[in-house]
Amino acid sequence: MELVTIAKPYANAIIEIAMQNNTHEEWRDVLMAGTQVVNDESMQSFLASPGETKTNKAIAISSLLGKILDRNLSAEEKSFVDILLENDRALVLPSILSLFEKSINTLSDSKVFQVISAYKLSDKEKKQIVSDLADKYTANVSIETFVDESLVGGVVIKDGDKVIDLSIKARVSELNLQLSIN
């Protein structure tokens, strides 16, 4: 969780570069591929091994990224990988990706909400939620849906650390608290 603090300057730098060169898509691909790479277990042990020099690790990652993306990395992308490895921060890549996506969303005035419901939502219900949220936040809203049966009923809408909890579970626990206080 603390990785967020470390990831912030990296994400901000990438956003600025991407805005200058209009290369948002390319950077997103690189970051996604990078996340995939560092999430791999054998890759993690390779990155952690003291036997390999930082330069070797950087070269390996760069070539892997090139293969996954099926293109040559640009000079900036290469030096990003170098800097990341030089500072021993390869494991921050997933956090950089999420911060990067969040910034892109803010720039394009769009928001992604996580909607958790007790049962699978129908398309009609999803549309209703999207239009309600769009009205409330005046933004282009898209949602990711999850199912959690323990909610019993209703939905929980999340945007980062902001939560709108409309589930039966929350109502019951709130009622429980009220009764135990009085």
Place this chain on the structure above:
Amino acid sequence: MQLNASEISDLIKKQIEGFDFAAEARTEGTVISVSDGIVRIHGLADVQFGEMLEFPGNTFGMALNLEQDSVGAVILGDYLHISEGDIVKCTNRLMEVPVGEEMLGRVVNPLGKDLEGKGEITASSSRPLEVVAPGVIDRQSVDQPIQTGIKAIDSMVPIGRGQRELIIGDRQTGKTAVAVDAIINQKNTGVKCVYVAIGQKASSVAAVVRKLEEHGAMQNTIVVSASASDSAALQYIAPYAGCAMAEYFRDRGEDALIVYDDLTKQAWAYRQVSLLLKRPPGREAYPGDVFYLHSRLLERASRINADYVEQLTNGEVKGQTGSLTALPIIETQGGDVSAFVPTNVISITDGQIFLETDLFNAGIRPAINAGLSVSRVGGAAQTKAIKKLGGGIRLDLAQYRELAAFAQFASDLDAETKAQIDRGQRVTELMKQNQYAPLSIAEMATSLFAANSGSLDDVDANQVVSFEAALITYMNANQSDLIAKIDENGDYNDDIAAELQAAIDDFKSNHTW
């Protein structure tokens, strides 16, 4: 108490019907780490400083450190069931405690929960823990006395309503005894008392509560206790909680007295919390804001004017001033008043009562050092009779201190010096007073008058204590009119002086001691 079954279900039905579920966006966070009651939380972007946080299992905490991407908070109460990954919710409320008349006579923890098993307290309202002290415009000067019933204090270091008078001394010098006596003396005066015990043994707190009950002072007293086994966070907030409860009375145009026993331990608790929150340590490892910790607390003790009371009560209480008198206690180590916390609190308060081990061991109890004890504002508030008679006492003792070293060469001294030493010895004896035996204004005036008028000079120094006790018994039995006259409003004039002299002469010629 028998509970009526239908009553309960009716109550619950009402509660359920009136249950209001707000569908507001709340900020949530996740616990990153838990250590010694300190949690670090990721998320909670909108949290306010000092906001109450809701943890799982009906546990609450308080946000104290707002950092980039994380929040440092203290858990109030038990923290063993909280683990990494738990969800923390904002409550949008600053820390509050229940306040009101219902709290009187109860022993509560710093969150206002009953500690004695006497049942839940249904307080009429609540107040935030931290409030800004009344401003300059809202205040009035201190001009009414608060009687502690202790001769040495009321005559030499008088305390006014709204004053902050520090009680300072080493361990085992009777600091708590002075404070408890002061509370006991308020039992029929309408002054509401709050006794805040911080980091003390639960047995000591129980002993104080028992004594207050024995002397009938518990019904106008609230005891707030964060004992040594409670978490440091609770010990840290205890004085603020007690102050909020006392301020309720002040703001309603009543008089209140609060004892913080003791602020040294609160500073320790705050040091612990601060170090665990990774705030940089300063002198004696205290954090940088330890002065502000005490100054903002003691600044809340004040006398407020009638306009402000009217404004605070929405016109309900008119023409009455309110006051909150604070008696903070500081424990020194080996008489060292130049340590960090003692110097801070000495400079914040309006005077101090200095208790000394040597005096205590010499049998002078209360062990008040008359030379070092001062009251910066109390003189303006002193009762007329005590003020007139007390001045001589202070002078006698000051002269005696200078000459005391020569006392053993008594035979070689000139008559005047010898008289001063004799007077000083008798006054020193006279200032001795038993615990839990506060004196009324008239009783005190009688004792002081006896010393001032020279009536004690022909009494043996080691018989002064029994002389005084017998004199007061005689006065209450045979001179009740005079006693009532002085007690009525503490007046003192030539007539009263003559009557007192006559009474003492009568006692000396017709009674034994």
